[in-house]
Amino acid sequence: MAIEINQPQAPAQKNETGKPARRNLNMEIRFGAPGISLNQRMVFTERLSLLLETGVSLLEALKTMQLQTEEPLLAEIIGSLASIISEGKTFSSALATHPEMFSSTYISLVAAAEEGGFLPQVLAQLLRMDEKNSQLRSSIVSALSYPAFLIVFSIAVVVFVLVVIFPKFDSLFASIHDQLPITTILLMALSAFVRNYWLLILLGLAAGAWATYSWISSKAGKLVLDRLRMSLPVIRDIYIQIYLSQTLSVLGLSLSNGVPITVALKACQGVVDNSIFSKFLDNIRTHVNEGRGIAVGFTESAIIPPMVRQMVATGEQTGNLGMVMTRVAEFYERELSKRITVLSKAVEPVMLIVMGVVVGLIVVSLILPIFKLSRAVH
Structure with missing residues (x-):
């Protein structure tokens, strides 16, 4: 067995940037983009959660993580998130620009959390x-x-x-x-x-x-x-x-x-x-x-x-x-x-x-x- x-063929959804969003699969070992693994997303989520719990602002937390991340592709994605947030946009809208790493579930929950604090x-x-x-x-x-x-x-x-x-x-x-x-x-x-x-x-x-x-x-x-x-x-x-x-x-x-x-x-x-x-x-x-x-x-x-x-x-x-x-x-x-x-x-x-x-x-x-x-x- x-x-x-x-992933089955389905009409592509669009994120806030207007680009087609690729779906994410929980049963996959890697996401859509080469080199992005579920373990890397877990590490990203855990570090970000820890930094936010200690009182660090979201933008500063992302900048710190970018400097400490050794994987070039992941560091590039984190830098992109920090850049979008520095423009005054929400964290969920920044995540939506990287559907190869963040699923629609992830983005929806973050959006709800931003509203609820x-x-x-x-x-x-x-x-x-x-x-x-x-x-x-x-x-x-x-x-x-x-x-x-x-x-x-x-x-x-x-x-x-x-x-x-x-x-x-x-x-x-x-x-x-x-x-x-x-x-x-x-x-x-x-x-x-x-x-x-x-x-x-x-x-x-x-x-x-x-x-x-x-x-x-x-x-x-x-x-x-x-x-x-x-x-x-x-x-x-x-x-x-x-x-x-x-x-x-x-x-x-x-x-x-x-x-x-x-x-x-x-x-x-x-x-x-x-x-x-x-x-x-x-x-x-x-x-x-x-x-x-x-x-x-x-x-x-x-x-x-x-x-x-x-x-x-x-x-x-x-x-x-x-x-x-x-x-x-x-x-x-x-x-x-x-x-x-x-x-x-x-x-x-x-x-x-x-x-x-x-x-x-x-x-x-x-x-x-x-x-x-x-x-x-x-």
Whole structure:
């Protein structure tokens, strides 16, 4: 299983400078611009929050950070932010000029914090949200690394046997070709094909990889993948938990800090990379604009678990929607980490069995003809 990190095609939003704003993805290791990582944004947010809490002005804090930042690209971005603020513009409008680093969620929350006068507190909350995303991604990568290693190792073993081991028995097997098992004959043919046409095979794999990437990057390909993610039994549950944890985390943090719900829902669509789930968010925005409330959209959606529907409805009725969504998001983050760990542990023995069968088949295909030849000689 792979966690898709490509952003679906969508109409480009525009920031305050009039330039198209690229969407930011919580599941990505890096943002849109080369060299800008989630860890760097976390460091930026943490240092800025600390400086503001100690009483340093925003402009002075940014100038100090620019001088202390060793990464040239990040220092350039911080310098740009300081320059815009020195012109009398707001911090949120400055952040909007760098959508490759700051998501719409980040910008909306900062804008609300500027109006309410609690910027250091919101920066601390944004830092915690990024840390949770980083921990979730780390758990996914950790859980999938061993199965991925087994797959690569299995392929390497098979290629080694076909290219190095089988050719040593060509002359021996040729003398008893009519007595060879069908598996040995097939493996000999495959070995000869790999050795004679290895360049064409590599070119074919490269062309296939490029064609697959191009298709996945297309609007039609992404739509097919989005539907598959939301329909395959086990994969569907995992992706729904990922999307819910992302969406509810953003909504909970936004609503708790006074961001209008329509703005928060729009920000969520820049976080979730699935057109089917984005349509669900569109439906919620429609319900909210019609005055029906956010719980209606959750209740009417077939992809939302019953527990979430009930919790959102209760939160809206009691006026604690932000807190409830944050709690549910934290629950799904824990459940997702557990589920991926369990799934990876379940996949490992299956992979080992497959490896054993493949290697065993190759070994038997080598040893059985030699054993028959030995018996014939005696």
